[in-house]
Amino acid sequence: MAACTACDRPAPDAQLCRGCLDQLRAELRALLPVETNRLGVITYVPGLLDELQVTLTRQARIGARGPRGAETPLPYHHGASVDLETLAATLTATAATVAQQRGVRVDTDGTTAGAARWLLRWSGELAQHPDAATLYDDIVALVQAVRRTIDAPVPRRYVGPCDECGADLYAPMGASVVECHGTAESGEPCAMAYGIEERR
DSSP states (O other): EEEEETOBBBBBTTTSOOOHHHHHHHHHHHHHHEEHHHHHHEEHHHOHHHHHHHHHTTOOOOOOOOOOOSSOOOSSHHHHHHHHHHHHHHHHHHHHHHHHTTTTTOOOOHHHHHHHHHHHHHHHHHSSSHHHHHHHHHHHHHHHHHHHHOOOOOOOEEEETTTTTOOEEEEETTTTTEEEEEOTTTTSBOEEEEEEHOOO
């Protein structure tokens, strides 16, 4: 059976396994702006691109607190600017790569959110691309960088108690291994590691 090129789990009909494809879709979806249905009810919330724009213009209060220095701060957040440019370039290039491989046209509105929507729609084809692992790694790393820039916590999920010390184990979404941060009976850090798939 073929293995996922990103994590080595079984991937019988693609370059990416189901878990990696689900994580890719979740990361692309997280970028999209807040959406409402025709009744005005919010149907989706994350909107990391919107939050990055707020961070860019320094309207958000993030990072360390403390006394101000004598220097006047920049009117924009340099890290957010770099993230926006890198994200736009990477998503646009990835969409073009997938489109070329599949012989289709990238029909977006020319925005970063449009490229994310297009990649979400064509994510199954991205999973078939020979360079799927690299494309996946690039997108996941960029979205994680965006979360760090806007100071949003990386989503985590509960994977059960540690078999050794009983501490609750939480792993980042998409992680394949979780390490225990509890304390063993000896008083030493537990540090047991478990495969996420084994814990399901």
